[in-house]
Amino acid sequence: MDTQEFMNLSALEKVELVNKMLKENDFHLKNVASKLGLPESTLSKTIRGNSCYQFNKTSKQYERIMPIEEYKKYLQSDYNEDKMEETLQFLGEHLEELKGLLHEHETHLILEPEIYDPSSKTITRTIQVNESIYQLFSDLYSSKFSHIRLREIYSKCLLDFIRSYQPKKSPESKVYGITSEVQQVKSQMLTKDQNCKIKRGK
Numbered sequence: 001m002d003t004q005e006f007m008n009l010s011a012l013e014k015v016e017l018v019n020k021m022l023k024e025n026d027f028h029l030k031n032v033a034s035k036l037g038l039p040e041s042t043l044s045k046t047i048r049g050n051s052c053y054q055f056n057k058t059s060k061q062y063e064r065i066m067p068i069e070e071y072k073k074y075l076q077s078d079y080n081e082d083k084m085e086e087t088l089q090f091l092g093e094h095l096e097e098l099k100g101l102l103h104e105h106e107t108h109l110i111l112e113p114e115i116y117d118p119s120s121k122t123i124t125r126t127i128q129v130n131e132s133i134y135q136l137f138s139d140l141y142s143s144k145f146s147h148i149r150l151r152e153i154y155s156k157c158l159l160d161f162i163r164s165y166q167p168k169k170s171p172e173s174k175v176y177g178i179t180s181e182v183q184q185v186k187s188q189m190l191t192k193d194q195n196c197k198i199k200r201g202k
Helices: 001-005 011-024 029-035 040-048 068-093 096-106 130-143 152-165 171-201
Strands: 053-056 061-064
Touching: 011 029, 011 040, 011 061, 029 040, 040 053, 068 171
Parallel strands: none
Antiparallel strands: 053 061
8 A cells, every 4th residue: 555545544544554564564663654655753643643543552553542521421331231231130030020010010909099088978879780790790809809898899990980981071161161151250240230330320
């Protein structure tokens, strides 16, 4: 490779080529510079340039100098990789336990605060139900939820039914409701104004 071809290479390509030639020439920089048609000092200056490369006397290779901020990012990325590896290792070691916890959460009965509301009254009602369905309910209750009072279970069933099937107010109905309230207020204000006029007339 002649001098002009070498000078046209990118900074990284120059370093890779010089490091390769150093290995082939018993790490003598002067010999490498001579083969590239450059004085040793010019070659060193060209490599160092603005690309943060310095000659390492121990390895006898050009190595990149890492700026402090870049080094911090490197450490952070290395830390994140270590944390990720640690996390994956933990998941692998405790996978079955985690599956069990997730399954338990899916089958866990969650009772809303309304069901335990101390200000709410308790009433007694007699209901008629399908015998087969009630038997399935009774078996399930006895096997898994006997620690919860039946009235809480009934309340939970009713609340779930309400939340699933109660019609939700549409935006139009909300606007209509607001308009009706505004009209009612206006009507009340008009009535008060008329009363005031009547009193003044007297």
